[in-house]
Amino acid sequence: MSEQITPELVAKIANTVAVLQQAEADHDQGKVVFANSLGAEDVVITDLISKHADKIGMFVLDTGRLPEETLQLLTEVQKTYSNVAVDVYYPEAADVESFVKENGVNGFYESQALRKGCCAVRKIKPLKRALSDREAWITGLRREQSVTRDEIGFKEFDEGNQIEKYNPLADWTEKEVWAYIKANDVPYNELHDKHYPSIGCAPCTRAISAGEDVRAGRWWWENPETRECGLHPGTPAAEATPVNVMDFLPK
Secondary structure, eight states, rough: OOOOOOOHHHHHHHHHHHHHHHHHHSTTSSSEEEEEEOSSHHHHHHHHHEEEEEEEEEEOOSSSOOOOOOOOHHHHHHHHHTTSOEEOOOOOHHHHHHHHHHHHGGGGGOOHHHHHHIIIIIIIIHHHHHTTSSSEOOOOOGGGGGGSSSOOOOOETTTTTTEEOOTTTTTOOOHHHHHHHHHHHHHGGOOOOOOOOOOOSSGBBBOOTSOOOEEEEBBBTTGGGGGOSSTTTTSHHHHHHHGGGGGSOOO
């Protein structure tokens, strides 16, 4: 991909920095946090936070099933951007044990309900803990990513978590994300070089073929209109199929 920083991208970078700095200014230190999934978009935001808004904290959700390449990147990010703390949240061991006992270690392949249940245990419940005392959070969502995200704004109110939500890369294209990464020598997940544009848990992520949608490798056995895990309650898929963790644990 091109490494050229175009005038249009320069303007978008400036707007992204403005969104980040506004989030930083509008909330006390420790009250606004970046949910860092370590994807291509997220390493761009990591770099910009480190350089321009380093009072914003970060956290990563380690589901227990992340690819080794993602864990390697986490270590590299923590070393490269040592001026910003990156906390790591894990699912509750008892929740995982109960879910697996009830549904099997790979039960999420059997139905969308079980897949969302697994996401609820490994991602949504830890996210609730990470956001429990926050006033706002930041994500790497882009409108271009999928049909479930094409109307997101730079700032929204997250009804599901009852806090403000900032999406500073909302109008960036994939090409612009990679132009920034290459031009600024930002560390990124090596799986991206193996045709994994969107990376989540290892068993729910595959490489894509030329011409496929960038999120076609996430939960590829499901309908594109419902391929969300529930971390972002404002998406149509999450609204249509709300998840209660307790529904998937043994009674």
